[in-house]
Amino acid sequence: MRSNIREQAMPRPDHTRALHAALLTAARGLPVIPLSRTKLPAVRSPHRDEPRPAACRGECGRPGHGVHDATTDPARIRALFAVAPWATGYGIACGLAPYHLIGLDLDVKHGSDGVTALDTLARTHGFTVPETVTVLTPSGGRHLWLSAPGPVPNSAGRLGPGIDVRGLGGYVVGPGSRTVAGHYLLLPGSRQHTLGEAPAALLALAAPPPAPPRGPEDAAPRHPAEKRAAALVRFVLDSQEGERNGRLFWAACRAYDAGLGDALAPALVTAAVHTGLSEREAAATVASAGRLRASAEP
Structure with missing residues (x-):
């Protein structure tokens, strides 16, 4: 009986690998949170049983507020993973200082090809996508990590078919994560890259659209x-x-x-x-x- 209890209490390999990868990413100055196999935040909301949960972003002092829990502190990361032993991945919060990370999610599903769309966008607007950290997704797509002087908004498909932008308030799944779709892995040779700076033309395209007319x-x-x-x-x-x-x-x-x-x-x-x-x-x-x-x- 005791051996069974020990086996149940032992961390799962996917959980351990995700925690290790999250700590390495946080050491680069990028705040992280644990994710479940569904790619959603793994720590459950402390307000989940309230009839009308308040719009709390962590002011209550308890974990479970999604991307607002993101941190680079190793002790806090370990604590977050400890309260979510089912976590098999981690997310990297975008838009936060000092790097204001932008995650370019290039999808190749549902008839879209985000990689080709980004190449076309770059040629059309005269910019070059810099070498940067690149993550291979289970579906065959890619996540490109770029730094920016300030936060940009999230958007889906606005830059082109198959191009989603993860900005302030969003997150990207980190390499070393396992989800229901499969593993997220660093592109070979990508580990040595620093975060590439987002081209000014790309930032202009990703900026919030002008305020619409009143009405x-x-x-x-x-x-x-x-x-x-x-x-x-x-x-x-x-x-x-x-x-x-x-x-x-x-x-x-x-x-x-x-x-x-x-x-x-x-x-x-x-x-x-x-x-x-x-x-x-x-x-x-x-x-x-x-x-x-x-x-x-x-």
Whole structure:
């Protein structure tokens, strides 16, 4: 019996590897958080059982606030992983000083080719993408890490098909993570690279769009992908008791169908929590939608 107890208490290899990789990344000055196999924050919200959770970003002093828990302190990182022994990966918070990390997520699924789209964007606007840390994703895509003088916003598809920008408030999955889709790995030879500086032309393209003219008809995001994302989040927020889980699952399926699933998952979970679902239940529902979409792919 004792040996069984010891085996159950021993850290899982994926958890241990993720913690080690997270500590190495934090040593580079990049704040991290533990992630579950669904790529969502692993530490459960301390407000998950509240009927109407407040918009707390960690002011309560407890862990479980997603990207707002991100830290470079080894002791705090170990503590976060300790309260989430199911974590098999880690996320790197974007947009924070001193590097204001930008994660360029180049997707190659759902008919998009983010790598080709970025090359086309660079030629069209006359800039060169610098050599930088590059992470290979399980789907065959890439994450490029760039530094910037200040934070940029998140966006999905606005720069081009298959190009998502992880900026302030977002995060990228770190190399050494294992998710339901597979492993995230450093591109061979990439470990020696420092963070490349984002070209000025790219920063201009990634900057927030100009403020729209006053009037309700002009308040919605202009890019079709952003409109779609906003509509799906609103669909979840408008849920009533008895339909919340079903509406969340439908919205998550539509997000994955549109190639927005990974980028929109945290926002969908947050919206569902605001309707009264627990964070654990909401995350499980979104993950189920992702698995369903993945199983339908040829």
